[in-house]
Amino acid sequence: MKYTPRRLKTNVNVTPTSPLKDLVVLVGGLLAIGVGIYVLMGFAVDLIAPRISLGLEKKLAIPFLHTIKKSTTAHKQQPYVQSLIDDLQSRCTDLPYEFKVHIIDSKSVNAAAMPGGHILVYKGLLEQVSSENELVFILAHELGHFAHRDHLRGLGRGLVLLTMSVVLLGSDNLVGDLLSRGVNFTEMGFSRKQEARADTFGLETLQCAYGHVAGATTFFSKMSKGQDSGRWGHYFASHPENRQRIEHLEQLAKDHGYPVGSLTPLPQ
Numbered sequence: 001m002k003y004t005p006r007r008l009k010t011n012v013n014v015t016p017t018s019p020l021k022d023l024v025v026l027v028g029g030l031l032a033i034g035v036g037i038y039v040l041m042g043f044a045v046d047l048i049a050p051r052i053s054l055g056l057e058k059k060l061a062i063p064f065l066h067t068i069k070k071s072t073t074a075h076k077q078q079p080y081v082q083s084l085i086d087d088l089q090s091r092c093t094d095l096p097y098e099f100k101v102h103i104i105d106s107k108s109v110n111a112a113a114m115p116g117g118h119i120l121v122y123k124g125l126l127e128q129v130s131s132e133n134e135l136v137f138i139l140a141h142e143l144g145h146f147a148h149r150d151h152l153r154g155l156g157r158g159l160v161l162l163t164m165s166v167v168l169l170g171s172d173n174l175v176g177d178l179l180s181r182g183v184n185f186t187e188m189g190f191s192r193k194q195e196a197r198a199d200t201f202g203l204e205t206l207q208c209a210y211g212h213v214a215g216a217t218t219f220f221s222k223m224s225k226g227q228d229s230g231r232w233g234h235y236f237a238s239h240p241e242n243r244q245r246i247e248h249l250e251q252l253a254k255d256h257g258y259p260v261g262s263l264t265p266l267p268q
């Protein structure tokens with residue numbers, strides 16, 4: 001007698017719907033979860049940035065210091081730039097950081113604030129500034145980013161991942177190193193509002209340092225004379241914005257009655 005297997009009427013292992021539909025639901029679901037996490041991480045940046053303790057921030061700085069080591073240079077102007085920052089901290093600002101200036105061997109005309117109170121000053125910027133006041137305004141602008149914790153927000157969603165990796169794996173972890181390598185400080189984007197706040201902080205600090213605000217807008221004006229905006233990092237996004245920033249600084253100086261004195265030359 002021939003054996004004929006009876007077909008199962010019901011089978012819990014076989015769903016009544018088509019496998020293709022299941023796949024679509026599964027992929028769609030995973031995608032939705034992914035998008036959800038991405039959006040939540042965006043919100044988490046603003047939530048986390050003001051709450052990161054200085055101790056934790058110093059740990060976050062370690063992977064960044066690894067990555068900039070190759071490009072820092074023992075520039076003869078480092079002690080001078082460092083002394084300008086130290087002077088601002090002792091007389092005009094009271095930020096909870098021990099600031100350290102690193103000169104970056106790059107033609108890029110930029111400066112940047114990184115976690116833990118490290119300030120990157122690019123060689124290209126030092127070649128462009130024409131007075132001490134101009135340089136101090138730029139440094140004070142960077143201090144403004146520290147004051148408002150923009151330097152942490154500027155890391156974006158990477159900040160959330162980096163904080164998690166440092167908290168869970170310690171400051172010397174591979175994930176942190178990889179994440180920090182992905183950050184290009186030259187192109188680190190801040191919003192117009194963040195830049196305006198840092199400019200305000202910079203102007204007030206410049207007034208405190210010299211008793212007048214000469215040099216606050218000279219750096220911006222150079223850009224107006226036909227420089228390529230791409231080279232100027234977060235200082236100059238575009239011509240109209242650049243013009244707006246000059247006007248904002250001039251209005252602020254007028255409102256506060258800040259005088260314009262004579263410029264202090266750079267050391268020879």
Ligand SMILES: [Zn+2]
Pocket residue numbers: 141145190195198234235
């Ligand atoms: Zn800025």
